[in-house]
Amino acid sequence: MxxxxxxxxxxxxxxxxxxxxxxxxxxxxxxxxxxxxxxxxSSDINLLSGPGCPVCITPERDIDFVISVAKSGVSVASFGDMLKVAGSKGSLMDARSDGADIHTVYSIDDAIKIAENCPDNELVFFGIGFETTAPTTAAAILRGLPENFSIFTSHKLIxxxxxxxxxxxxxxxxxxxxxxxxxxxxxxxxxxxxxxxxxxxxxxxxxxxxxxxxxxxxxxxxxxxxxxxAYPRCVDNKGNTKAQEIMYEVFKKSDGFWRGFGTIKNSALTLKRKFRSVDASFLHADIYDEIYTNSSPEETDHCMCADIITARARPDQCPYFAKKCTPSNPAGPCMVSIEGTCYNWYRYNSAGGDTNTRIFTGT
Structure with missing residues (x-):
């Protein structure tokens, strides 16, 4: 130490x-x-884990929409963790096992390359993340996208x-x-x-x-x-003003639904009207309307993830944790993502639960 x-x-x-x-x-x-x-x-100081995992707060309806688009014959690309998170009737990974053309990418640029290499196939990029990743999505749109490429955004604001x-x-x-x-x-x-x-x-x-x-x-x-x-070596008090400009040239703030929270005012980024030509929710409005009109916004009871990301519960209070729910067989998004609370509690605690039992080693 x-x-x-x-x-x-x-x-x-x-x-x-x-x-x-x-x-x-x-x-x-x-x-x-x-x-x-x-x-x-001191045990008097309680470090609570909040909604800092973008995969974990992505609502099921967004996942359901992208799965339905994929099953209609459209190619889909998203980040690896996102493919493993279940919607109300399964995950993108499940859909891929059923024959849907779904790709794992590390960035929107990877998805663009896939679209460029297959110009006859429509591809939808499922964009998630907070203010860190939203500017990269916006920058790609401003550079210009292939004609067969569109974006479904589930970007949120912290x-x-x-x-x-x-x-x-x-x-x-x-x-x-x-x-x-x-x-x-x-x-x-x-x-x-x-x-x-x-x-x-x-x-x-x-x-x-x-x-x-x-x-x-x-x-x-x-x-x-x-x-x-307390992080001045990387964070300027004004932030990255160029990234902010790019982000808000493409996106507008709107009310957003978060897993565990419900709707939070002005917490989502949606594409401005002038970018409808690359907005998958507009291009596939029939599927979008069916999903968002006929389904409940509430999450399926896969686990206690909704309670965990709002600090209403700890991972070890979930009956699935380290039993039916492990990184190799996750029941919910908090165990899927490397940024998920359950994943980190499981990985870094040999007892599979109580983080207060671990001794700080500095290694």
Whole structure:
């Protein structure tokens, strides 16, 4: 354990007081679980895992739509984790096993290459992710897409979800996600701070997370709420203004449905009307209308993922966890994605559950 980490742990533990701090980043959960940070800080400080996994919060109806498009004979491409997440009647991986033409890609550029190599086949790219990935989707559209290429977007915005959580959860402060903050900066978090909740942007090393916890703890100690940037080596307070410009040239904010939350106002990015020629929901309006008119927005009860990403439950409280639900046989999205809370609790805890049992080694 590095000396800086020892000092931060000591400083945190010297001032124990009940405190609920939520992070909204899958990589933060990975660091917390991998290094057993919950086991080395005071048990009075509860590190809550929030909706920081884009795969985990993607609603079933979006998955159902893309599966229906694929089964109609259209090629589909998306990220590997997304293919494994079940909709109401199975996953994209299941659809591929049934003969649908579905591709795993690492970026939208990979999907574009597939479309270019098969110009006679229509291809839909299923775009997911937060503000980190949305600019890449927007940039590809502005560069120009093949005629046989369209996009179905399920991009979401983190700050509205955080603000929503302030009204429904027992939270004392937030660790804001480093990746997202490199794009948006710190300004979008200020409405949360104005409501009385400390927000600290944190990086992804163990020392970064500990520093973020300490800074939230200090704000709570002195009864203040401020927006602090503890990741200045990567996050500029204004963010990446060029990426923001590109994103909002293509997308507009709209109300979005999140797994576990329901509809959150202005939390989704949808394509502007002038980009309808590449909007799969418009090009396949018959399928879209059927899915979104006739189906319930609520999720099928695969597991407790909806409760876990809203901090209403821990992974080890789910009856499926480490039994019927493992990374090789996931019951829900929280175990599918490497950013999922269940995945990280399972992988980094030999007991398959209680992260408080792991000893911090710094390795």
């Amino acid at each position: 590095a000396e800086s980490e020892k000092k931060l742990i000591s400083a945190i533990n010297e001032q124990p007081s009940p405190l609920n701090i939520m992070h909204v980043c899958g990589t933060h959960e990975r660091t917390i679980s991998k290094y057993g940070l919950r086991s080395v800080i 700050p509205p979800a955080m603000e929503h959580l302030t009204t429904s959860s027992d939270i004392d402060g937030f660790l804001a996600p480093g990746h997202v903050s490199t794009i948006i900066g710190i300004e979008p978090y200020k409405p949360i701070v104005k409501k009385g909740f400390p927000v600290v942007v944190a990086g992804f090393e163990a020392v970064d997370v500990l520093m973020g916890v300490f800074m939230v703890q200090q704000q709570n100690k002195y009864g203040i709420s401020e927006m602090e940037n």
